[in-house]
Amino acid sequence: MDTNVAVNDSKQYIILRFDSEQYGIxxxxxxxxxxxxxxxxxxxxxxxxLGIINLRGEIVPVMSMRRKFELPEKDNTNLxxxxxxxxxxxxxxxxxxxxxxxxxxxxxxxxxxxxxDSSDFRAYLTGVGKYxxxxxxxxxxxxxxxxxxxx
Amino acid sequence: MDLSQYLEIFIDExxxxxxxxxxxxxxxxxxxxxxxxxxxxxxxxxxxxxMAGTMGYKRMQRLTHDxxxxxxxxxxxxxxxxADMVDIVFKCLDAIEGYLSNIMESSDxxxxxxxxxIGLLNAALEGKHDEPAPQETAEPKVDKPAVGSEDRKKYLSxxxxxxxxxxxxxxxxxxxxxxxxxxxxxxxCLLKAARAFLVxxxxxxxxxxxxxxxxVQDIEDERFDFDFSMFIISEKSLEEVxxxxxxxSEIEEAVIEEFEIPDTASDSTVKVEESTDTAKTAxxxxxxxxxxxxxxxxxxxxxxxxxxxxxxxxIEKLDDxxxxxxxxxIAKNGLVSVSGVNNNHEQGFNxxxxxxxxxxxxxxxxxxxxxMVPIExxxxxxxxxxxxxxxxxxxxxxxxxxxxxxxxxxxxxDEIGDPLMHMLRNSADHGLEPxxxxxxxxxxxxxxxxxxxxxxxxxxTIEVSDDGAGIDVxxxxxxxxxxxxxxxxxxxxxxxxxxxxxxxxxxxSTAEKISDVxxxxxxxxxxxxxxxGLGGDVEVITKLGEGTTFIVRLPLTLAxxxxxxxxVSGEKYALPLNSVVTIEEIVPDDIKYVHTKxxxxxxxxxxxxVRLNEVLDVEPVVDEDNTFEDEGLxxxxxxxxxxxxxxxxxxxxxxxxxxxxxxxxxxxxxxxxSGATILGNGxxxxxxxxxxxx
Numbered sequence: 076m077d078t079n080v081a082v083n084d085s086k087q088y089i090i091l092r093f094d095s096e097q098y099g100i101x102x103x104x105x106x107x108x109x110x111x112x113x114x115x116x117x118x119x120x121x122x123x124x125l126g127i128i129n130l131r132g133e134i135v136p137v138m139s140m141r142r143k144f145e146l147p148e149k150d151n152t153n154l155x156x157x158x159x160x161x162x163x164x165x166x167x168x169x170x171x172x173x174x175x176x177x178x179x180x181x182x183x184x185x186x187x188x189x190x191x192d193s194s195d196f197r198a199y200l201t202g203v204g205k206y207x208x209x210x211x212x213x214x215x216x217x218x219x220x221x222x223x224x225x226x
Numbered sequence: 227m228d229l230s231q232y233l234e235i236f237i238d239e240x241x242x243x244x245x246x247x248x249x250x251x252x253x254x255x256x257x258x259x260x261x262x263x264x265x266x267x268x269x270x271x272x273x274x275x276x277m278a279g280t281m282g283y284k285r286m287q288r289l290t291h292d293x294x295x296x297x298x299x300x301x302x303x304x305x306x307x308x309a310d311m312v313d314i315v316f317k318c319l320d321a322i323e324g325y326l327s328n329i330m331e332s333s334d335x336x337x338x339x340x341x342x343x344i345g346l347l348n349a350a351l352e353g354k355h356d357e358p359a360p361q362e363t364a365e366p367k368v369d370k371p372a373v374g375s376e377d378r379k380k381y382l383s384x385x386x387x388x389x390x391x392x393x394x395x396x397x398x399x400x401x402x403x404x405x406x407x408x409x410x411x412x413x414x415c416l417l418k419a420a421r422a423f424l425v426x427x428x429x430x431x432x433x434x435x436x437x438x439x440x441x442v443q444d445i446e447d448e449r450f451d452f453d454f455s456m457f458i459i460s461e462k463s464l465e466e467v468x469x470x471x472x473x474x475s476e477i478e479e480a481v482i483e484e485f486e487i488p489d490t491a492s493d494s495t496v497k498v499e500e501s502t503d504t505a506k507t508a509x510x511x512x513x514x515x516x517x518x519x520x521x522x523x524x525x526x527x528x529x530x531x532x533x534x535x536x537x538x539x540x541i542e543k544l545d546d547x548x549x550x551x552x553x554x555x556i557a558k559n560g561l562v563s564v565s566g567v568n569n570n571h572e573q574g575f576n577x578x579x580x581x582x583x584x585x586x587x588x589x590x591x592x593x594x595x596x597x598m599v600p601i602e603x604x605x606x607x608x609x610x611x612x613x614x615x616x617x618x619x620x621x622x623x624x625x626x627x628x629x630x631x632x633x634x635x636x637x638x639x640d641e642i643g644d645p646l647m648h649m650l651r652n653s654a655d656h657g658l659e660p661x662x663x664x665x666x667x668x669x670x671x672x673x674x675x676x677x678x679x680x681x682x683x684x685x686x687t688i689e690v691s692d693d694g695a696g697i698d699v700x701x702x703x704x705x706x707x708x709x710x711x712x713x714x715x716x717x718x719x720x721x722x723x724x725x726x727x728x729x730x731x732x733x734x735s736t737a738e739k740i741s742d743v744x745x746x747x748x749x750x751x752x753x754x755x756x757x758x759g760l761g762g763d764v765e766v767i768t769k770l771g772e773g774t775t776f777i778v779r780l781p782l783t784l785a786x787x788x789x790x791x792x793x794v795s796g797e798k799y800a801l802p803l804n805s806v807v808t809i810e811e812i813v814p815d816d817i818k819y820v821h822t823k824x825x826x827x828x829x830x831x832x833x834x835x836v837r838l839n840e841v842l843d844v845e846p847v848v849d850e851d852n853t854f855e856d857e858g859l860x861x862x863x864x865x866x867x868x869x870x871x872x873x874x875x876x877x878x879x880x881x882x883x884x885x886x887x888x889x890x891x892x893x894x895x896x897x898x899x900s901g902a903t904i905l906g907n908g909x910x911x912x913x914x915x916x917x918x919x920x
Contacts, residue, residue: 113909113910115797115902115909115910115911115912116797117889117893117895117899117912118841118842118843118844118896118898118899119843119895119896119898120893120894120895120896121893121894124892124893127889127890127893127902127910128910129904129908129909129910132549132552132553132556132904133887134887134888134889134890134902134904134910135890136889136890136892136893138892166890166891166892167890168890168891168892220892223892224892
């Protein structure tokens, strides 16, 4: 009879949209969300890096989620945002996304874990969350960052 | 008792003592009879023991205690210093350093007992004379202050009030002891109040302090000289109380004795038990000895740089300050660029901006100066290292250092230690010939390694040189061909300088044998990378048979530099001004080709041309009006050492003071880009390291 109900095993996710698909990022990794601003190109770097921005006096590199996830390129709109990620106290990194929609709370039982050995962007997903009849692919930020480090 | 607040002081002081010990033992090795050095070592070991004891680091205390015993015997002439002894002592110092690094990491000393070393120390003690050492040797130290000179017994002049006298009498009848003591704190001590506080704390469980002069409050507020006196009621023995006081570090001495309670509680000075005649002579001797000690101390002091009034500041706070100054400079640049846009403002505005500019520049310089540290803190461990290498490699060598007071930015200081160590090891291992070979070719038996540091304009130059065999260029070439780094053809046309530069390639070592000193081929390329990462460069000058010199040039400051702002295909870039020689306008026809590479002939010098838009991977500006053909090209001539190159740019934007910022951890920029900077309008521009283009 194990009845210790863990109320707190739910997490908040920021929901992003690319085309018709929705993605979620654990909100605890998000330092900030800023509007699109001029990005200074850095030559000869990893192809998915767009360049660097000035975030209140700090230089932060910005990568394109589309390029990283190998999605087709698309022009920026006024919905485009740069997510500033701070992973485990490390340096900041910006991620350019098409649109940031909302913050949702998903509990453990709303998430279906998945492990994938595919080599495309699905390798960065930890699971799929169900929220109001929509499916949200949950991004493993740690995996993305570790991958950048190894590049 | 919570000692964590003293941990930092403890770490700093232990480092200082260790460095001092290393230096002194080196001197001792050269001059085994030098009694001043022995005294100095004894004192340092004693302080270390006391500090470790106070902080509760038992293992460290034990090791230093045994070390102190050995030096106590040496001081008393019962033991002689020999090479084995010096080796053991050096091993002890390494062990203490091990404890210290554990403490720095986890504030715990670790579990290494170093039984072997303690055994060696005790063997050294017992091997030389019959008396069982430890207890005996502790004695002279203990009874010395007991016969301390009269004028150091300041407590004798303390007036005793009635109630205090009564308290003493009552204690006496209850079988307790009444002690009077004057505690002397070393004059070099920075935190007197903290030391006094530790003394009080230490006495708390030994007995009760009934009076102190100055008052406890005054002592806590640091309103006292370097001594304070007190009366203590305790049931513990004199020695125990004395030990409790003297175990606090930086306490020079505690003059203590059983207090004879005066007959009347008045202002009259208290009389003391007359010492016996023998004691008196002992006192005199002590006095003489003390004076001598004082003299040597003051001599030692005068030879050291005078200690300025200083405050310890956390480096993070300095970094914050630096960041704020950087922000201020960015803001100022913003103002300057605004004032440049609308020209129709008053003269007063311009004057104020110039004024602001002057202030920010001065402020920046001051903050930079605060961050400057003499390289001494890095290089002072090298004599010990060379000594160890000398033994290990069985070569006789000496290290001569000059310019230890040359100052560098803190961030550079932290990074430069390893590369320098590498180069010194290289000189010792590869540079210097074995002693026998040296004698054969008529060189002095003892090889010389030099480390010279000096400031040179906006750079600091550090030269590591040896008078060894020099680099055999042909050997390098052969090795490179063997390894497939270059072809034989290339080797033929290679200049000596280029060949020497091969040494800095990854995985390149010409040492025939791999020793554990150097020769794994992971050395020099790391050295080069590190130094270039700091914005500096390395150069090698070598002469076969005469020696090799490594010249390291480092920038004085890292964070803020003067730069030339340029436009390349609509993108803004900053070129550090210190590498810019001139700016030229040339007609395209002047560009000639050598080996399919573009060059220009500028006043007799042939200079290769680099089109920045190509290396930066941007499309050239489209020349709409087709005026490009006859219009001149703007070429910025940059230099690296005595080599030059011309960088083709589109527009000059002017000179500016810029704040260098790193690009961030994740983005992998080419070496060409050394950082980024934020312009007055918030835009980000990349900084080009022109050295990589030459």
